[in-house]
Amino acid sequence: MHQPEPAPTGPDPGDLDRVLSGVGDRLRRVRRRRGATLAALAEATGISVSTLSRLESGRRRPSLELLLPIARAHQVPLDELIGEPKVEDPRVRTTPIVENGRTMLPLSTRPGGVQAYKMVLEPGPCEPDLRTHEGYEWMYVISGELRLLLADHDIVLRTGEAAEFDTRLPHWFGNAGRTPVEILSLFGPQGERMHVRARPKRRD
Numbered sequence: 001m002h003q004p005e006p007a008p009t010g011p012d013p014g015d016l017d018r019v020l021s022g023v024g025d026r027l028r029r030v031r032r033r034r035g036a037t038l039a040a041l042a043e044a045t046g047i048s049v050s051t052l053s054r055l056e057s058g059r060r061r062p063s064l065e066l067l068l069p070i071a072r073a074h075q076v077p078l079d080e081l082i083g084e085p086k087v088e089d090p091r092v093r094t095t096p097i098v099e100n101g102r103t104m105l106p107l108s109t110r111p112g113g114v115q116a117y118k119m120v121l122e123p124g125p126c127e128p129d130l131r132t133h134e135g136y137e138w139m140y141v142i143s144g145e146l147r148l149l150l151a152d153h154d155i156v157l158r159t160g161e162a163a164e165f166d167t168r169l170p171h172w173f174g175n176a177g178r179t180p181v182e183i184l185s186l187f188g189p190q191g192e193r194m195h196v197r198a199r200p201k202r203r204d
Contacts, residue, residue: 023067024058026081030074031056045069101126101175114188121146121175121183130170137187138164139173144181148173 031041042049047066054060062081071078094106101124107116121144128149139146140162148155149172150165156176157163165171167187175181 023062023081024056027052027062027070028056030076030081034074036074041070041073044073114186117185117187118142119183119185121173121181123175123178123180126174128172128174130172132170133167135167135187135189136164137167137171137185138162139186140184142182142184144175144179145177146173146181146183147176 031038036044038049038052041047041052045052047069051060051066052070055062055066060066067078067081071081092107092109094109097104097106101122103120105118107118108114130149139148139157141157141159143159145159146157148157148163149170150163151169151171155163
């Protein structure tokens with residue numbers, strides 16, 4: 001049975017109220033900075049002096065119909081009156097973790113939920129050490145060859161192949177080739193599955 005799609009959520013009313021609560025002070029600062037009186041602004045915008053006064057004091061809720069002519073009269077962008085919050089830099093800046101020929105670069109910083117990593121595994125002999133722990137992992141091979149031991153399975157994943165598995169099963173992975181292998185790994189709490197599976201290994 002087709003499930004109806006959830007209705008899109010709008011902006012948080014609390015955030016909107018916080019933005020609008022500061023509009024009056026900004027209107028007053030901009031007007032005074034430009035040396036305009038309420039009467040002169042009223043004449044330029046067609047908005048009554050009493051309405052402009054109530055806007056600046058916070059007793060009148062601002063609207064686009066009021067703010068647009070004020071912004072035009074002051075020759076400032078609308079954002080300057082609204083005080084739109086600045087968008088934070090979305091780039092993730094993390095420090096690589098290097099240990100035993102493995103370089104792990106975290107690609108996410110939010111605690112909890114699915115965590116993303118890029119890993120580079122150098123070639124060389126390495127004794128498999130199977131581990132178990134809570135969680136679910138998805139791996140994608142960007143380049144090189146990755147050997148994955150999972151319970152009774154011994155798999156080699158090549159460039160463009162992916163695998164997902166329950167980390168409560170004994171598992172280990174390492175470089176299976178002569179060049180570094182680069183992988184993208186997503187790790188989440190038990191039950192958070194990514195629904196991407198490796199292609200079956202070709203039989204010679």
